[in-house]
Amino acid sequence: MKNNIFDNYNPQKTLYKALLDASNEHGKNYEVIEDIQRKPLKYRDIILQSIVLGNYIKRFTTESEHIGIMLPNVTALPILFFALQFTGRVPAMLNFSSGAYAINRSCKTAKIKTIYTSRLFIDKAKLESVIKELQKNYSICYLEDIKKKIKISTKLFSLIAQFFISKYYDRQHPNKDPEKTAIILFTSGSEGDPKGVALSHRNLLSNYAQVKYHIEFSASDTMFCCLPLYHSFGLNAGFLMPLLGGSKIFLYPTPLDYRLIPEFISKLKATILFGTNTFFKGYANYAKPDDFKTLKYVVAGAEKLHGDTIKLWRDKFGLDILQGYGVTETSPVISVNDLKQNKIGTVGSIMININHYLEPVEGIDNGGRLVVKGPNIMLGYLLYDNPGILQPPSTAKGAGWYDTGDIANVDDEGFVTILGRAKRFAKIGGEMVSLTAVEELAALTWPQEKHACVAIIDENKRERIILVTENKEAKLKELQKIAKENHISKLNIPKKIETTIDIPILATGKIDYINLTKLVALKN
Numbered sequence: 083m084k085n086n087i088f089d090n091y092n093p094q095k096t097l098y099k100a101l102l103d104a105s106n107e108h109g110k111n112y113e114v115i116e117d118i119q120r121k122p123l124k125y126r127d128i129i130l131q132s133i134v135l136g137n138y139i140k141r142f143t144t145e146s147e148h149i150g151i152m153l154p155n156v157t158a159l160p161i162l163f164f165a166l167q168f169t170g171r172v173p174a175m176l177n178f179s180s181g182a183y184a185i186n187r188s189c190k191t192a193k194i195k196t197i198y199t200s201r202l203f204i205d206k207a208k209l210e211s212v213i214k215e216l217q218k219n220y221s222i223c224y225l226e227d228i229k230k231k232i233k234i235s236t237k238l239f240s241l242i243a244q245f246f247i248s249k250y251y252d253r254q255h256p257n258k259d260p261e262k263t264a265i266i267l268f269t270s271g272s273e274g275d276p277k278g279v280a281l282s283h284r285n286l287l288s289n290y291a292q293v294k295y296h297i298e299f300s301a302s303d304t305m306f307c308c309l310p311l312y313h314s315f316g317l318n319a320g321f322l323m324p325l326l327g328g329s330k331i332f333l334y335p336t337p338l339d340y341r342l343i344p345e346f347i348s349k350l351k352a353t354i355l356f357g358t359n360t361f362f363k364g365y366a367n368y369a370k371p372d373d374f375k376t377l378k379y380v381v382a383g384a385e386k387l388h389g390d391t392i393k394l395w396r397d398k399f400g401l402d403i404l405q406g407y408g409v410t411e412t413s414p415v416i417s418v419n420d421l422k423q424n425k426i427g428t429v430g431s432i433m434i435n436i437n438h439y440l441e442p443v444e445g446i447d448n449g450g451r452l453v454v455k456g457p458n459i460m461l462g463y464l465l466y467d468n469p470g471i472l473q474p475p476s477t478a479k480g481a482g483w484y485d486t487g488d489i490a491n492v493d494d495e496g497f498v499t500i501l502g503r504a505k506r507f508a509k510i511g512g513e514m515v516s517l518t519a520v521e522e523l524a525a526l527t528w529p530q531e532k533h534a535c536v537a538i539i540d541e542n543k544r545e546r547i548i549l550v551t552e553n554k555e556a557k558l559k560e561l562q563k564i565a566k567e568n569h570i571s572k573l574n575i576p577k578k579i580e581t582t583i584d585i586p587i588l589a590t591g592k593i594d595y596i597n598l599t600k601l602v603a604l605k606n
Contacts (some may be wrong), residue, residue, distance in 0.1 A: 091185055093291060096260055097264050132161055133247070138236065141479075145170045149166055151166075152185075153178075153203060174265075179310075179589040180589075187466055188278065191277070197221070197223070218569045261283075261461075263280045263282060264286060265280050281461065286318055287326075296433075306332050348372070348376075353376055362382060377401060383407065427499065431496040438453060448491050455483045462474040464478055489516070508545045510547065518535075526568065533549060533553070535547075536550070549579045561579075583605065585598060
């Protein structure tokens with residue numbers, strides 16, 4: 083049956099055509115998405131409003147133009163998203179939490195001229211100073227203002243057009259190409275300047291089919307989506323996949339409401355939750371044992387899932403968290419565990435139709451750089467130094483191969499274990515030491531607190547590993563004791579522990595290692 087799920091799905095279409103197909107399959111009047119305002123949208127609502135808004139937007143923009151979107155998880159976002167898809171424009175999802183400087187660099191990288199947002203959102207999020215800076219270089223369009231400007235004639239025309247939407251859409255785009263850019267996302271910037279990632283319609287829809295091979299979204303499911311839609315994990319896994327699969331979606335504006343989110347999940351009887359180790363630990367600390375009784379799939383990504391979090395969820399809720407792995411450049415999922423095949427400590431087996439190899443790395447005997455190729459691999463990067471020019475992926479093996487930059491190993495059963503980022507290794511005494519492994523030792527020693535590890539260069543030009551922890555009483559001798567008891571190499575014991583630095587976290591839940599390294603360097 084699983085083969086049929088993959089083999090029978092055709093990714094050779096646009097995202098808008100996929101929306102129309104989902105509407106036909108699940109019913110135009112099916113209430114598919116809502117937000118905290120509790121005013122659900124049907125498929126027909128998304129389609130109608132995308133026609134209305136799209137026909138307005140195309141008067142002021144050009145075909146294939148990159149358009150910035152700066153909105154939280156509200157139902158206005160999918161309407162705007164599909165309005166741009168309807169008109170053949172390319173949504174570029176901007177991380178509004180990253181500040182004016184980073185947003186400005188993202189816009190220049192993708193050659194964005196116009197940003198769509200909401201006055202209400204800017205006011206509530208207190209982003210007036212950010213908008214003031216962005217207005218110097220870009221046109222800022224507010225959805226509230228557009229709503230007032232749309233003529234009755236446009237609304238009436240769109241109302242009629244929706245009844246013939248497939249023909250109308252085909253006539254508007256006779257040469258539509260699934261291989262063209264459908265969306266631009268930006269890497270998190272956790273290790274450097276954000277890069278623009280151009281994903282095609284085929285990339286995204288191929289990954290939808292690949293994931294559905296493991297996790298079967300259906301009309302009986304409800305996705306609780308609190309991950310930001312400017313991030314690939316939130317956008318594709320939390321929004322597009324359930325929308326196209328007929329699952330109900332509840333959009334929640336932030337993943338950080340640790341007290342309220344369990345209550346919402348309970349009230350909504352949600353069955354699917356995607357998140358990170360940080361978020362899952364936060365929810366578990368506040369949730370009652372019955373809050374998550376309807377959850378069927380709980381999937382972790384974006385950062386390593388820790389053993390204490392797995393145990394906490396299993397003991398308190400009777401649920402196994404399924405760990406997956408992906409990157410923005412792969413639309414995003416590369417591998418995932420599922421309910422039938424879940425190997426703790428791994429990120430699952432590599433998705434169907436993805437080829438891979440491990441590139442040897444000096445000093446690492448039990449793994450290599452994971453390199454992948456498949457229909458979900460991005461069209462290419464957009465770089466700040468060469469804005470608007472696509473840089474397709476390639477390696478020594480040829481075009482289309484993408485080097486993830488992660489050190490991994492693959493066992494005899496095909497399960498993948500991520501050892502850490504290639505950049506997240508330090509050379510100590512001639513040996514390559516994973517900073518992630520140091521963090522894991524800290525988590526094993528003090529499971530209740532958060533820990534992060536960086537490497538800095540000392541006055542003798544040698545790398546030193548520094549552990550930053552929330553545990554104010556942490557001592558090196560405790561790490562040494564746990565390492566000895568668990569037969570962990572002494573190389574995984576840091577040179578020093580810092581307890582006075584707050585660990586910076588990105589909006590995606592990842593640790594901001596760039597700023598953390600700067601903070602540690604200032605103190606050392």
